[in-house]
Amino acid sequence: MIHSLFLINAAGDIFLEKHWKSVVSRSVCDYFFEAQERASEAENVLPVIPTPHHYLLSVYRHKIFFVAVIQSEVPPLFVIEFLHRVVDTFQDYFGVCSEVMIKDNVVVVYEVLEEMLDNGFPLATESNILKELIKPPTILRTVVNTITGSTNVGDQLPTGQLSVVPWRRTGVKYTNNEAYFDVIEEIDAIIDKSGSTITAEIQGVIDACVKLTGMPDLTLSFMNPRLLDDVSFHPCVRFKRWESERILSFIPPDGNFRLLSYHVSAQNLVAIPVYVKHNISFRDSSSLGRFEITVGPKQTMGKTVEGVIVTSQMPKGVLNMTLTPSQGTHVFDPVTKLLSWDVGKINPQKLPSLKGSMSLQAGTSKPDENPTINLQFKIQQLAISGLKVNRLDMYGEKYKPFKGIKYMTKAGKFQVRT
């Protein structure tokens, strides 16, 4: 399926290549460079590019293009999903996935890639298994290896590969047994000029960090499972029990993983926690425009809105902006025309605002559209959909684990049209 993989950085250099079948010349990437040139931005490079003898499927993450070379028909999502899994694995192994990191750990990267695919077909993609085959580099292990001459490579087949729970490694031991669950909800919304909601929906995930000894069997139940409109699970979740009882029952992987993602549909009324008052105007005659925005809390259930960042892509005609924020800091990049204002916390008594003027290029006419405002924010200890975890039980092991649940609401793609 997947013939070869090329990693290309922002400057257009191929800094890593890996072939699973016979070698494909790197000149095949020239077609990719062509496409890259045609698309003005990296984001606009098409994920599927046909060439006379091959097909190039790519994903763009962490400023790196991961380009897979395919020779014949294959479900494109298969390859794309796999490439994303590769990036996730690198991130898991090295903490960050960057060109420098990959170059520094090129041998581990190569060994991992070797295990992930055989003849272009995925072999081991669970990070729990990969980590048993090839141990991630740590400072301690590097030191130990140099002294004792031991290696990073496991010589036994990870038992997970064969068991019914391939995602969990065996022989897990902890002195402190703990299981943390983060319920994180993101609000995607489009708010129109007048402040009314055009569309709003909630996308939630439950991320878990489970460090439990042995083979624990967990169940997690909700107070109000009916809220969840559409869900997708980590393979460890027993689907039948969810269907019949709306309970999440699973033997967790070891470490960090995403247990569940869910969707609360647009049909339910979504509480919008913030509002934006804006007054942005350009005048035809003068080369100055007015700019004024105020951010305030709306339906926050008594919680503080923090981590607020306002960004806006200003029209090309704007040369510079002279602004004064009532709090926080702001930056305007005259090249990319991106305005970004780091607001911080919203104090309901004293609403943060950003006021000032814009200078426009002389001679150009006024832009026909006002810029869209993108909002980021965080609210701790609140799941905006009202989802509540009822209880978490553990079976199969004797000890008493420490359990923790955290809720958080964030802005997803939150846009205000002006």
Place this chain on the structure above:
Amino acid sequence: TLQRCLPLPTLRGEWQSGLVGSRCPGKVSPTGWISVLHFTVNEDLKQMLESSKDSAKLDAMKRIVGMIAKGKNASELFPAVVKNVASKNIEIKKLVYVYLMRYAEEQQDLALLSISTFQRALKDPNQLIRASALRVLSSIRVPIIVPIMMLAIKEASSDLSPYVRKNAAHAIQKLYSLDPEQKEMLIEVIEKLLRDRSTLVAGSVVMAFEEVCPDRIDLIHKNYRKLCNLLIDVEEWGQVVIIHMLTRYARTQFVSPWKDLFHENNFYESDEEQKEKDQKVKDTYSMDPDHRLLLRNTKPLLQSRNAAVVMAVSQLYWHLAPKSEASVVSKSLVRLLRSNREVQYIVLQNIATMSIQRKDMFEPHLKSFYVRSTDPTMIKTLKLEILTNLANEANISTLLREFQTYVKSQDKQFAAATIQAIGRCATNITEVTDTCLNGLVCLLSNRDEIVVAESVVVIKKLLQTQPAHHGEIIKHMAKLLDNITVPVARASILWLIGEYCERVPKIAPDVLRKTAKSFTDEDDLVKLQILNLGAKLYLTNSKQTKLLTQYVLNLGKYDQSYDIRDRTRFIRQLIVPNEKSGALSKYAKKIFLAQKPAPLLESPFKGRDHFQLGTLSHTLNSQATGYLELSDWPEVAPDPSVRNVEIAESAKEWTGILGKPKKEKPTEKFYSESEEEEDESAGTNSSGRYLESILHLHCLENCIFRTDLCLNKIEKVTKKSRAVYKIRKSEAKVYVTTQVSVPAKTHELLHRMSGKGLAAHYHFSRQPGIFGDHMVSVQVTVTNTTDHKIENIHIKEKKLPPGMRMHEFSPIECLEPAGSITVSVGIDFCDSTQIASFQLCTKDDCFSVSIQPPVGELLLPVTMSEKDFKKEQAFIPRLCLNILSVPNPRLL
């Protein structure tokens, strides 16, 4: 970018080779440069590889792998590296493997040195080593070793470790691509591996099947049900491959579930007849249970975290499910839109194709396709495409409001696409045509040229559909001609004026005058339209425009483009009468001013549905190499019994072994008959059943039945002959044996997880029913795994099929923590394998549980003398007699 241009390396090469002093004049190639450049470096790597210390070797190997990763040539180190293939250090070994897979093809002779090491490793007790040896051996693309590979694959395919078998499946594809002549032998291995029951192997072998022999659908029959049932436990990548294969399979084996949509209304038939016909169609179609099985078993996978799996199931439902069921996938597809941009891109393309045929599937999710200013352009245009497909009378006003925002977007390419979309809505929904047209006319005064140009093009198309009362708009557009520079827009305006020149008689000649002036500077596209305009005016208003047209035609005659010259010659012959012009010029007016059909504005995704959804070909809208066409549904379903094999075939195997083949009716018929019988005999004395078993058990000389298969057969016979025995039951004297070996096999009734700590198991004791003749005795063991007492355990709410009865145990007052207790329950299963469902309750909770007797457990062992046995045997009707002998397990 410096790296990519040639001159520099060559220069550097010259410099380098000059330094080393081994330069052949005029023979410096880039590759020569590389090997020379690495000459010194490689020398010390070679030394390190030959050192006795593992750490030095490892260091060297790591550096070499680094070189390979960067795409540098390290092939000349081959002899030094290959020596280390048998290294004890596993990391060195692995890195050598990496090196071998990369360079073995180039250095075939040297690569052969390593083969014996792999052959030895193939026999290693460690499965990981066996598997990786097979992996590397099969990845060395050296044709000479094909027979060795073939042998290794054959052996590995019957390895005890499923992991090794999985690798064998991968190796099949590698060998096939190296030597396609091995196809037949490989198919044999595939056939064998397809029978494998391990979830680990399933995905890989189906992949091999798809690559090597996708047309051998017959290999799938026997494994179809198994694959369906294993599917949920297969790893996600395997799921995708299997689902795609099963989609193709199902399209060849089942009849279309869409029939009811196809028939057309017959005008002459009365409603009554029509209804009857409908009814008939509905009656005649019933879905094959195997077809249903596939749909049912794939549905939970819509909840997968893997986008490829979700897409695979969606396309399966799209291509296989009845129309009413296909819509279950839309929610999951919409969920994927939250994912990365690449996933969004593919999913949106597929939704675009679906939404043309099935608006209703995605209408409820309309708002999920609203465009955000931060979306990349390709995502924006796809969303727009879908919004346009979904437009109808009900939602058009909301959509148009949304489109208004998009038109003002800073992304002008997207704004232009929006205008196209508005045009399409306007033609498709007649109610809003005027509104749209007015909106577009307003856009003509937009500042951005691309927006104006696009509007002109779309207005042109719209006007063509209803030109009658739009003289004003045409005038307005004629005025625009002075300012617009985009060729397509200019050409569109000129065409409009020419086409409707009689509506704007004063303006048209003036436009021609102006454009004649600028003719030489215009784009080819515009020139053609100027010629067109001239011709049309010459025909309708020759008095004013004769000279102008001739001037334009003269310009065209000497144009650089042969297209223009050609068109000029053509038009001149047609419109200017001279002695040479033939009969055609009489019809010139009819030719030029004929009523032209309005262009159809339709989705660019219209034609894509002939590709299977979710494929690369669909994404590219052109057939990719290796694309396998999805066949049309067969008119008549091929024999469904080919998939039945599992029981029938194993039974055949058995009879084969036993050496006494006998006539057997098809299994299915067996079942239906016995079910009928059940109705009559439900509740009657079932000692006949016991008797029956006696005979056979005796025939086996009191051996213990271990195989369910045999029991299964006996039971079938039991059912057949029960009627006969009913008559004779009074005479039969049966001594029930109490001493009998009971298989220790227990079945789970309630898992401790679902029972909040209360676990329950049951097994069939094969004891005479203590609650009466009809009752089969079931031993239920209840265990308390919690740390507190469980009180009052009892049975409630029995849900039994008609005829079945159940004798429950008396409530257990209290069960201590970690305590367990065994109780007896009697159930009359009426000789069937129907499920007995009931609730197991404690003081606080109730849990639904069920008992289903496995085939062959509805037996009672009895002892009788050989004489009695022979006597009873004589009464068994010929047809039902079934003689088997089973080896005594004690002798095995």
